[in-house]
Amino acid sequence: MTAETEPAHPVTGLDDVVHQRVRLGILTIAHEARRVEFGYLRGQLQLTAGNLSQHLGVLETAGLIEVEKGYEGRRGRTWITLTAAGRSALAEEIGRLKLLIARVETAEG
Amino acid sequence: MTTDAVPGDPRRLLSEVRDLAHRVRRDQRVTWVALLVLAVVTFAAIPFDWFGMEVRCAPTGECEFSRDGVLYYWPPALLMAYAAIAYAYRRVARSRGVEARVLPYAITGAALILVFLAAWVAVRVYLADNPPPAEPLAYGWMVLDRLVAPWGIIGVALLVLARLERNTGLLLFTLGYLAVVLVPIDFGWQAHQSVPAEFVPQQVINGLVLLLGAAGFALARRR
Numbered sequence: 001m002t003a004e005t006e007p008a009h010p011v012t013g014l015d016d017v018v019h020q021r022v023r024l025g026i027l028t029i030a031h032e033a034r035r036v037e038f039g040y041l042r043g044q045l046q047l048t049a050g051n052l053s054q055h056l057g058v059l060e061t062a063g064l065i066e067v068e069k070g071y072e073g074r075r076g077r078t079w080i081t082l083t084a085a086g087r088s089a090l091a092e093e094i095g096r097l098k099l100l101i102a103r104v105e106t107a108e109g
Numbered sequence: 110m111t112t113d114a115v116p117g118d119p120r121r122l123l124s125e126v127r128d129l130a131h132r133v134r135r136d137q138r139v140t141w142v143a144l145l146v147l148a149v150v151t152f153a154a155i156p157f158d159w160f161g162m163e164v165r166c167a168p169t170g171e172c173e174f175s176r177d178g179v180l181y182y183w184p185p186a187l188l189m190a191y192a193a194i195a196y197a198y199r200r201v202a203r204s205r206g207v208e209a210r211v212l213p214y215a216i217t218g219a220a221l222i223l224v225f226l227a228a229w230v231a232v233r234v235y236l237a238d239n240p241p242p243a244e245p246l247a248y249g250w251m252v253l254d255r256l257v258a259p260w261g262i263i264g265v266a267l268l269v270l271a272r273l274e275r276n277t278g279l280l281l282f283t284l285g286y287l288a289v290v291l292v293p294i295d296f297g298w299q300a301h302q303s304v305p306a307e308f309v310p311q312q313v314i315n316g317l318v319l320l321l322g323a324a325g326f327a328l329a330r331r332r
Contacts, residue, residue, distance in 0.1 A: 028130055028133075032130050033210070034208040040206025040207055094123070101120055
């Protein structure tokens with residue numbers, strides 16, 4: 001007779017880089033568009049420029065987004081693109097959140 | 110959103126993610142521009158079809174016609190329309206701070222023009238060696254003929270745009286438009302018209318549906 005091993009709790013697989021409200025928001029927005037501009041992200045997430053830059057730095061270091069700086073006329077523009085790793089990290093996070101919800105609902109039921 | 114770590118309620122977090130995704134999708138849409146451009150192209154096609162049509166009538170009253178105006182007008186007109194739509198999407202979305210994924214729509218539209226041309230050539234090749242099929246044509250053939258015609262391929266490409274934008278409103282509108290194109294509205298006007306005039310009402314209806322759609326989506330955007 002083999003001992004049944006209980007599947008790991010969804011929380012154990014959560015990635016600290018992605019499992020953070022602002023960073024999850026950045027990845028979600030970047031996922032929906034080809035590219036998003038820094039100012040757009042700031043407006044949608046209601047953050048200061050410094051705060052947003054910090055979060056973008058964390059995501060860029062983790063290889064989940066690409067940051068591209070350029071000019072449009074005289075105005076500096078920063079564009080953010082989701083990488084393939086970012087896409088799968090986001091999908092994984094959403095999957096785990098759904099699992100968590102299912103767990104909570106089962107426990108409540 | 111705050112910079113706090115994720116609180117314990119994953120439901121709330123997922124709902125925030127969905128809300129954000131919905132807002133970004135909405136900010137990329139310029140659906141009314143696409144429909145307006147297609148409506149303009151549809152209305153502009155009418156004189157090309159009328160004056161470009163070759164009609165040969167036998168003394169018995171039977172007429173043969175060839176809609177060369179459709180062949181020469183639509184491919185370049187649709188190519189320009191898709192280029193204009195892609196440009197407008199890019200420009201408007203960029204001004205809002207997002208870059209839309211509109212290229213697959215423009216590419217599908219261009220590919221469908223090739224389908225229309227291939228169907229046209231296939232019919233010409235067939236008719237060169239075979240007698241015209243007996244009238245009326247089977248219903249399925251008529252629907253297929255309308256689907257690969259320019260008005261039909263506009264609808265098929267719009268389905269792709271609805272999928273790209275995850276735009277349920279556009280999907281429902283396109284299904285309605287395709288229904289009008291594939292099952293034409295006929296109040297008996299065909300029996301009393303000359304051959305070129307027979308095709309005008311349906312083209313006006315197709316153009317009006319697109320124009321009303323453009324107005325509807327523009328109004329919805331303003332709200």
